Amino acid sequence: MNSHKNARLTFEGRKLLINRIASQGLMPAAEAAGISPACARKWQRRFEQEGQQGLLDRSCRPHRTRCSIDEALAARIQALRRDRTPIRRIACVVGRSPATISRFLATVGLSSLKALEPIVPALRYEREAPGELLHMDTKTLGRIEREGHRINGDRTTRVRGAGWEFAHVAIDDHSRVGFVQMHPDEKKPSAVQFLLAAVAHYQSLGVTIKRLITDNGSAYRSRLFAKTCQALGIKHTFTRPYRPQTNGKAERFIQTCLREWAYGRAWAHSSERTAWLPAFLAYYNARRPHSALGYKPPASRLGQTNLLQLNT
Known part of the structure; x- marks a missing residue:
């Protein structure tokens, strides 16, 4: 330990004090060192009990306090906490x-x-080939009429009554190739129209959709959507209620779209944002590194024959 700045004695000074006590006596030695006789007696007693080791600085913290917790009390506290x-x-x-x-x-x-709650291990899965499973979801986007508070940070410039538009998204489970279309709503006709467009898009890339997973939205639960899946030969499954992790690839793709496209820059109008969507998808699918694919783009899992189609 370091001596404080006002300490009268250091380790060497205490050894000198002990020598003076032995030769001159306690009172003269204390007076020569500029300390009280009680302090000199304390260092003499420590030297007699522990030798020179007793002249070293030590913590003033008491060995025992009434607030100390022994083993029995510690076990009781932990048992109460675990309850x-x-x-x-x-x-x-x-x-x-x-x-x-x-x-x-x-x-x-x-x-x-x-x-106190055990960590639920993440259940990660990936289909072995493109088209074995397609994730679908929708995201509500605010319609843009002019620059709003997301860009300038001034909430007094919020555009009220502009309305909403809906991005329907799909992403292949194995390759992570994404497809997005804008629709005015998320009702069953729009959902069916997007499903047909998505199947045709992946078919143009040489990928046949065999299975589809969505949430439990009313559009996906409709008879029209079920009949369309049946006509296309697609097996339709649903996520567990209140468990968005089941459709996590679509949720992650939506967040990427929001950050890098929908709200990634200032748009003058919604039509401008929609016009840039094909360019963003071409970048995402053909050039953007994906961490789940070893930092390669999704096109790397479709083969070189589809690279030109993804860039158009």
């Missing part, structure tokens, strides 16, 4: 302060209730 008992209630039960309980729980990693 999801709040910290203040544990403090009342065991007779310690909430601060003491909080510090102890932090040392054992139980300060947050999330630590």
